Amino acid sequence: MRTNSIFFFLLCAFVGSVFATPQIQHWQTPGGARVYFVEDHNLPMLDVAVNFPAGSAYDAADKIGVAGLTHGLLDLGTQELSEDDIARRLADVGARLAGNFDSDRSGLSLRTLSSAAEREAALAILADVLQHPAFPQAVLEREKNRLVASLREAETKPEFLAERAFGRAVFGAHPYGWQTAVSDVEKVQRNDLLDFYRAHFAESVAVVALMGDVSRQQAETIARRLTAYLPQGGAASALPPVTMKIGAQEVRIPHPASQSHILIGVPGIARSDADYFPLYVGNYILGGGGFVSRLMNEVREKRGMAYSVYSYFMPLQQPGAFQIGLQTKNEQVGEALHVVRETLQGFIAKGVTTEELRAAKQNIIYGFPLRIDSNGKILDYLSLIGFYNLPLTYLDDFPQRVEQVTVGDINRAFRRRIDPAAMATVIVGADEMK
Structure with a gap:
């Protein structure tokens, strides 16, 4: 047994010696956003992500699907920019905007060159998208129609039917087991998205991650820039407990x-x-x-x-x-x-x-x-x-x-x-x- 312990000690030491883990810096913005930063100048790139406790489990029982549509429309138009403007300006500076969404989290990420002009242009778009989404009515109707069509197609596939039934069977009435249906999507209104955004996309609950070719001082400025004009709300991030024991x-x-x-x-x-x-x-x-x-x-x-x-x-x-x-x-x-x-x-x-x-x-x-x-x-x-x-x-x-x-x-x-x-x-x- 002692030989095995020595072997694994040496194994861990070897892994650590040949591949150092990144050094993580952490702080909070004046408004309470938690920031996590790794400074690395090996590539002229900056990666940024901002996440919120606003995943599908935060839907209200009578408004299932609102969280997903809110996330989906964040980068499809702001108070100043149309979705075409956003796409064109990102392409002009070679930046890429992406989203992530699951039961717990809703967020956006940006990859951009770290050179000043390109970085500033890309960050301006991300800040606008995060802090001033417009949720245009015409875009909402289009996305609802797309989602309805997607759901109807998915309902013919065995893997979708299995996952939907599995969530219900394992989680019962808990939000982790909820699945968006066509009828849920059809009744979503623009005000539902605005209300959800104001309640769940606050600076006080935001998590900002930065990785790449900027200094600590620049990272602090970027984090404040991306979160300072978020809503002042911020619903409680705790979800109801899951019932652990289920019957066969x-x-x-x-x-x-x-x-x-x-x-x-x-x-x-x-x-x-x-x-x-x-x-x-x-x-x-x-x-x-x-x-x-x-x-x-x-x-x-x-x-x-x-x-x-x-x-x-x-x-x-x-x-x-x-x-x-x-x-x-x-x-x-x-x-x-x-x-x-x-x-x-x-x-x-x-x-x-x-x-x-x-x-x-x-x-x-x-x-x-x-x-x-x-x-x-x-x-x-x-x-x-x-x-x-x-x-x-x-x-x-x-x-x-x-x-x-x-x-x-x-x-x-x-x-x-x-x-x-x-x-x-x-x-x-x-x-x-x-």
């Missing part, structure tokens, strides 16, 4: 596809959970490690029942889902389900082996530098660290936290969190169970 249930949805889509899961963990690293490493062994995982070995390699089978935890502000997923021929759904459930039960009951843990640690630690090998990836981590209030040393600590996980840690964490006899199962496909 099986949902079957007929579909003419040649393969059935299967999802199995329960509520899992929050981003700040103390069991995060034992569950992360353990799940790598169970179904997160591709061809070296148990599920892949049992379902694909031994029996050829699926091209791919996976498992993962989705940590959010509140516990997100633990999910196992696969596709298999309709005639072997029953057998595939039996193998998956038997594999999970064995994993929970017997735990992982020392050999499995050693291999998982090697793969995760050696692969860690690839997680932060670009400015864009580092920006994503800055946003994550800021939004979920993770330690500034998170990237430095990651390999060591993985190395510290023991067989006992994994076994205890999975037994606490996952009850194979009380999980939701969703099957979308032809009813040809055998």
Whole structure:
């Protein structure tokens, strides 16, 4: 055992020596926005992201879909610029504006050259988009029509039907389980977007991430510029608790596809959970490690029942889902389900082996530098660290936290969190169970 500890100490030291983690600076603007900055002058580029607790889970129960449409229209017109103006001005300076949206977060990111003229022009657009969105009525109607068409098409696809049913089965009435329907979109009004924006896009709850070729003083100026004229509201960022214990249930949805889509899961963990690293490493062994995982070995390699089978935890502000997923021929759904459930039960009951843990640690630690090998990836981590209030040393600590996980840690964490006899199962496909 001592030999293994020495090996992993040397492994972590080697990873740290050949690939230094970025040094994160942190402060708050006068209005309360939290800022996370990595100064790097190796490339003449600046990456910026601004995120808010304004994801889909912040919709009101009678206004589902408003958060998504608010996010979607942020960069489609301001009080001074049309969407064509925005696109043209970004193209003129070679900048790129992108969005990110999930259950917890809504945000925009900008990549621009760091030269003064191009940087200032691009930042002016981002500031205008964030602080003065117009939500034009004509654009809203167009985007609603597009979303309705997209939803109607999605409702014909088995993967969409499976994910929608899975969210309901795992989360019940919690906002994490809500799915936007056509009827929700059709009733959204412009005032709904304005109200949501004013309530959730305040400076006091903003998280600003900056990565690249500017100084600390310049970064401070940029952060103030992007947030100073945001709304003064700011709804509470806490979401209702997730009900962790669910009963066993099986949902079957007929579909003419040649393969059935299967999802199995329960509520899992929050981003700040103390069991995060034992569950992360353990799940790598169970179904997160591709061809070296148990599920892949049992379902694909031994029996050829699926091209791919996976498992993962989705940590959010509140516990997100633990999910196992696969596709298999309709005639072997029953057998595939039996193998998956038997594999999970064995994993929970017997735990992982020392050999499995050693291999998982090697793969995760050696692969860690690839997680932060670009400015864009580092920006994503800055946003994550800021939004979920993770330690500034998170990237430095990651390999060591993985190395510290023991067989006992994994076994205890999975037994606490996952009850194979009380999980939701969703099957979308032809009813040809055998």
